[in-house]
Amino acid sequence: MQELFNAILQGALSGGVYALFALGLSLTYGVMRLVNIAHGDFIALAAYIAVSIVANTGINPLWALPAVVVLMFVIGYLLQRYLLNQTLGSDILPPLLVTFGMSIILQNGLLEFYSADAQSLQAGPLTTASFSLTQDISIGALPLLIFSVAVMTTLAVSLLFKKTPLGLALRATSDDFDTAQLVGIKHFHVYAVAMGIAFAVMAIGGVFMGMRSSFAPDVGPSLLIFSFEAVVIGGMGSLWGTFAGAILLGVAQGLGYMIGPGWGVLTGHLVFLLVLLFKPEGLFSRGHK
Amino acid sequence: MLTVKQLTAFYGDFQALFGIDFTLEHGECVAIIGANGAGKSTLLKTICGQIRVPADAIAFEGRPIGSTSTDRITEMGIAMVPEGRRLFASLTVEENLLSGRFSKRTGKWNLDTVYQLFPDLLERRHHLATQLSGGQQQMVAIGRALMSNPKLLICDEISLGLAPIVVKGIYAALPGIMADGLSVILVEQDVDMAQRMSNRLYCLMHGKVALEGVSEQLTRQQISAAYFGV
Numbered sequence: 001m002q003e004l005f006n007a008i009l010q011g012a013l014s015g016g017v018y019a020l021f022a023l024g025l026s027l028t029y030g031v032m033r034l035v036n037i038a039h040g041d042f043i044a045l046a047a048y049i050a051v052s053i054v055a056n057t058g059i060n061p062l063w064a065l066p067a068v069v070v071l072m073f074v075i076g077y078l079l080q081r082y083l084l085n086q087t088l089g090s091d092i093l094p095p096l097l098v099t100f101g102m103s104i105i106l107q108n109g110l111l112e113f114y115s116a117d118a119q120s121l122q123a124g125p126l127t128t129a130s131f132s133l134t135q136d137i138s139i140g141a142l143p144l145l146i147f148s149v150a151v152m153t154t155l156a157v158s159l160l161f162k163k164t165p166l167g168l169a170l171r172a173t174s175d176d177f178d179t180a181q182l183v184g185i186k187h188f189h190v191y192a193v194a195m196g197i198a199f200a201v202m203a204i205g206g207v208f209m210g211m212r213s214s215f216a217p218d219v220g221p222s223l224l225i226f227s228f229e230a231v232v233i234g235g236m237g238s239l240w241g242t243f244a245g246a247i248l249l250g251v252a253q254g255l256g257y258m259i260g261p262g263w264g265v266l267t268g269h270l271v272f273l274l275v276l277l278f279k280p281e282g283l284f285s286r287g288h289k
Numbered sequence: 290m291l292t293v294k295q296l297t298a299f300y301g302d303f304q305a306l307f308g309i310d311f312t313l314e315h316g317e318c319v320a321i322i323g324a325n326g327a328g329k330s331t332l333l334k335t336i337c338g339q340i341r342v343p344a345d346a347i348a349f350e351g352r353p354i355g356s357t358s359t360d361r362i363t364e365m366g367i368a369m370v371p372e373g374r375r376l377f378a379s380l381t382v383e384e385n386l387l388s389g390r391f392s393k394r395t396g397k398w399n400l401d402t403v404y405q406l407f408p409d410l411l412e413r414r415h416h417l418a419t420q421l422s423g424g425q426q427q428m429v430a431i432g433r434a435l436m437s438n439p440k441l442l443i444c445d446e447i448s449l450g451l452a453p454i455v456v457k458g459i460y461a462a463l464p465g466i467m468a469d470g471l472s473v474i475l476v477e478q479d480v481d482m483a484q485r486m487s488n489r490l491y492c493l494m495h496g497k498v499a500l501e502g503v504s505e506q507l508t509r510q511q512i513s514a515a516y517f518g519v
Contacts, residue, residue, distance in 0.1 A: 165387075165390075165391075168380070168384055168387060168388060169388075169391060171377065171379055171380060171384075172377045172380060172384075172388045174379070175377040175378050175379050175380065176375055176377060176378075178339065178375075179371060179375040179377070180377075180388075181338075181339075181358070181359040181360045181363075182337065182339075182359055182363060182369050182371060182375075183363065183368075183388045183389050183391055183392065183433060183434075183437065184360050184363035184364055184389075184391040184392030184393070184437060185360060185388070185391045186360050187360070
């Protein structure tokens with residue numbers, strides 16, 4: 001019983017990083033119906049940018065995070081503004097092909113530049129610190145921090161959507177982009193900002209991923225799969241739904257690891273398939289689009 | 290203030306407009322009527338930039354806007370109440386109105402003045418716009434356009450699908466809207482209403498201007514002849 005509770009708890013905490021991965025995908029799909037196949041590779045890129053900063057300055061990766069976030073925002077903005085916006089239209093294939101191409105370029109670029117050796121971000125004592133809840137259950141400081149940041153990031157993005165003029169523009173453009181232009185919204189700029197925000201959140205996820213585990217240039221596609229699964233489990237277009245989906249994915253994996261080391265990823269996929277089979281609109285879908 | 294010269298427009302290979310000439314003076318209300326497929330909506334789409342045409346074909350306050358983007362045209366002071374209202378479905382009434390402010394134009398119209406014009410909207414301002422009755426939704430669409438403080442307001446078939454009494458109520462607001470010199474283009478299915486509300490009237494047929502004149506001087510016979518081409 002205790003063991004089960006522990007698996008659920010650790011799984012839920014590790015779902016925090018999935019939430020950070022998935023939020024960006026949920027956001028870009030929600031606002032511009034764009035699925036970025038290179039999503040996971042850009043998360044990997046963020047982690048590698050942090051590697052470079054840490055290698056050159058020797059600071060804790062946690063302090064490198066703000067710089068990575070800003071840099072990724074700029075990359076996301078420019079990418080959408082000058083490349084992906086040109087691919088949007090009634091045909092859904094061009095953005096898929098272009099981002100698929102970027103995924104290949106990024107993986108090979110990272111391989112060329114950083115080699116195939118696994119890297120990690122050393123966060124010092126934070127990596128090993130933990131709190132004891134009971135005799136048998138303890139919580140790692142880093143997973144708890146990541147989980148808290150995931151909650152705060154989701155909250156911040158959803159407040160941005162609900163309470164700010166930018167959020168209004170994002171929601172209006174998502175509803176009806178022809179009419180959005182008619183009221184004077186610069187939709188290409190709005191899309192670019194949305195992608196920038198998605199990339200900023202992916203940057204947080206990427207750096208934390210690097211602090212928790214080692215990674216190599218080919219990690220991207222599996223991150224994309226986890227992000228997709230969280231978004232689909234939670235329901236398209238709902239930020240908190242995506243968060244819940246990510247936590248559920250984490251719990252499913254945690255329970256799987258209880259069975260055996262090979263089972264974690266598999267049980268995650270199984271839960272995803274079950275949701276797709278029985279509630280394809282997602283568990284927490286708002287029932288809108 | 291608005292001049293359309295020898296305008297032709299295409300949807301791909303299909304030509305929808307054949308040399309339209311159209312003018313609108315400051316403070317004027319001009320109605321455009323015509324059967325389905327006559328080219329009314331196409332003409333409006335070219336004016337607000339949803340269909341691009343040669344820049345010089347359309348001039349607004351002396352500036353060519355034929356190839357200008359929709360959001361820029363809105364910023365210049367042309368606001369559109371689109372056919373079918375096209376409210377933002379996931380936004381509340383008030384948020385829909387606020388979306389009209391993205392053109393960053395200032396003037397008489399703000400939330401308060403729009404609620405004064407359409408008091409029905411005030412108590413429902415936190416409802417989703419799509420939960421309102423058709424007439425109230427039309428008020429939101431007009432209010433949203435006014436929130437951008439336009440110089441020219443274009444109304445595309447605002448009576449469509451609404452009960453006559455509701456239409457009357459909405460048109461009753463028009464003189465107040467035009468009070469301080471706003472120009473209006475009305476596209477209407479309801480020919481009587483169009484003639485009554487406008488200073489001048491254009492009737493389109495098969496993408497050409499079939500009839501043009503001062504609204505109160507046009508006879509029923511002239512209009513039916515132009516409308517049906519008989």
